[in-house]
Amino acid sequence: MSTRTKSFRDRREAARCLAAKLTKYAGRIDVVVVGLPRGGVVTAFEIADELHLPLDVIVVRKLGAPGQEELAMGAVARGVTIVNEQVVRTIGISKETVEASAERERREVARREIEFRGGRAALDLAGKTVIVADDGLATGSSMRAAVVALRRLGPAKIVLAVPVAPLDVYTHFKNEVDEVICLSMPQPFGAVAFWYDRFEPVADREVMRLLDRAAQRETVGAAV
Secondary structure: OOOOOEEEEEEHHHHHHHHHOHHHHHHOOOOEEEEOOOOOHHHHHHHHHHHOOOOOEOOOOOEEEOOEEEEEEEEEEOOOOOOHHHHHHHHOOHHHHHHHHHHHHHHHHHHHHHHHHHOOOOOOOOOOOEEEEEOOOOOOOOHHHHHHHHOOOOOEEEEEEEEOOOOOHHHHHHOOOOOOEEEEOOOOOOHHHHHHHHOOOOHHHHOOOOOHHHHHHHHHHOOO
16 A cells, blocks of 8 residues: 555556556456546556556446535446435435436436447456556545446456545445555545646547557457
8 A cells, every 4th residue: 555645647657557556467368447437548548558458448427416516426327326425415415406417427328338439349247357447536436336337247356446545435445346456545635636747638539549449459469
C-alpha cells in the first residue's frame, strides 16, 4: 500500500504504474481488463496494452443529486442500481426523484454499451479473472455498481485497480472484491482530478477509438 501523495502526470502514467503492480496477470488467457467510461477506459487500455490482455467496457452512469450533479446519490449499471442512502437522506431526495433519475440513466447505459462497442459482443467474463479499472474513486458509487454488475456475469475473481482513492473507500472495496491495487490513498482527499497534473475530459469518441484499437490488437494476435 503506497503513501504517495504527489500527483500523477496523467492517466497513462498512472495506468503504467498500476500495470507494474499487476504483472502476475500478464499474457494470461483467463484474464480480461474492463474500464469504466470515460477516463477509466483510458486507464484500462494502458493496463491491457502493457500486460497484453483483452479489453472491454462496463458502462456505469452516476446519479447526480438534484442541483449538485457532481455529488453522486447513486449509480446504475446493466441490471444494477446502487443508491447512496446517506446522500439521499442528508439532502432529502424523494424516492420518486431517485427512481426517475435511475430510469433515465438505465436507458443511457443500454445505448452506450452498443455505441462504445461498435456492434461487437461483450467479452465472456464467466470463469475469468477480471481487472476492473478506473482513473480514481471519490465516493465509489460508480465502482460499486460496476462490481455488482460484474459479479452477475460469473467471473472467478475481481481485481480492482485504481491510481487513487480515499482510505475509507479503499477499505470498503477490500471487503467487496478479491484484490485491490490502489497506488495512493491521500488524506484529505478532495477530488480525483486534484491528484493529476493533467486530467482533461475524455470524449466518447476516444473511448470508442481505444476499444477499437484493443479489439483490432486481439484480432491480429489471434491470427498470428
